[in-house]
Amino acid sequence: MRQIVLDTETTGLSAEAGDRIIEIGCVELLARKLTGHNKHWYLNPERDSHEDALKVHGISNEFLRDKPKFAAVVDELLEYLRGAEVIIHNAAFDVGFxxxxxxxxxxxxxSTVVGSVTDTLAMAKELYPGKRNSLDALCDRLGVDNSGRTLHGALLDAELLADVYINMTRGQEALLIDAAPQDAVGAIHTRVDLRQFTLPVLLASDQESAAHEEVLAQLDKESKGRTLWRIQTRESGSAPVA
Known part of the structure; x- marks a missing residue:
């Protein structure tokens, strides 16, 4: 499915109280790869930003005076998002606006236009219970370079979130790989199903098992006993496999 990673900046925290969108950034993914077909708009919100919001995004009211209003870009935006899975960090906020x-x-x-909405904040809370799951925290945890993020910006944040999302969702889809390099001009791409091969089973050493047990103990402590590995082991009645 086509995926769009989206972020907005706003004049404040409450759409219901009259705050408006001032910036929209969108990054397109196809087959979990960046296509470069991105969208970015600055918008005239027809009102000033709150002081606290200005400290977050740094986009001045004067800069936005001559920018298009949301009505001028809405058709292009909706056509771009049509049918896609839209990926947003703290989706309730951006979707509400x-x-x-x-x-x-x-x-x-x-919701009547897009295929679905995925909230990466909800995903992160399930993956990393009890930890900070802001975009900056996830970048640090997953090794995503956010050194250029001194202020919030919709397009930059969408680009960072795309990288974070790909890192958070790496898994069994990697069993299917491309046999030809992506940048080979005129190359014939063949899909290779790794499940056709019999792979050797490598058992953990005593040292690796002990290190694994230490990690589980730390996760148990931080999640207050809600470590999924432990829960599933208790339910199945079997010993954990390192």
Whole structure:
């Protein structure tokens, strides 16, 4: 499925109280790879940003005065998002603002246009219970370079989130790989199913098992006994395999 990683910046925290969108950044993924077909708009919100919001995004009211209003870009935005899985960090916030902008124009909600919405904040809370799961924290945890992020910006944040999402969701889909290099001009790409091969089973050494047990003990402590590995082991009645 085509995926769009989306982020917004706003004049404040409450769409219902009249705050508006001032920036939208979108990054396209196809087959979990960046296509470069991205979208980015600065918007005139027809009101000033709150001081606290200005400290977050640094986009001045003066800079936005001559930018298009949301109504001028809405058709292009919706066509770009149509049918896609939209990936957002703390989706309720951004979707709430987009829905309010659409409502002001008499348009139906975002959910009627996109294929689905995935909230990476909810995903991160399940993967890393008890830890900080802001975008910056996830970048640090997953080795994503966010050194250029001194202020929030919709396109930069969408690009970082795309990298974070790919890292968070690496898994069994990697059993299917491309046999030809991606940048080979005129190359014939063949899909190789690794499941056709019999792979050797390498058992953990005593030292590796002990190190694994230490990690589980630390996770147990931080999650207050909610480590999935432990729970599944208790339910199955079997010993954990390192």
């Amino acid at each position: 987009l829905d309010k902008e659409l409502e002001l124009l008499g348009r139906p909600k975002l």
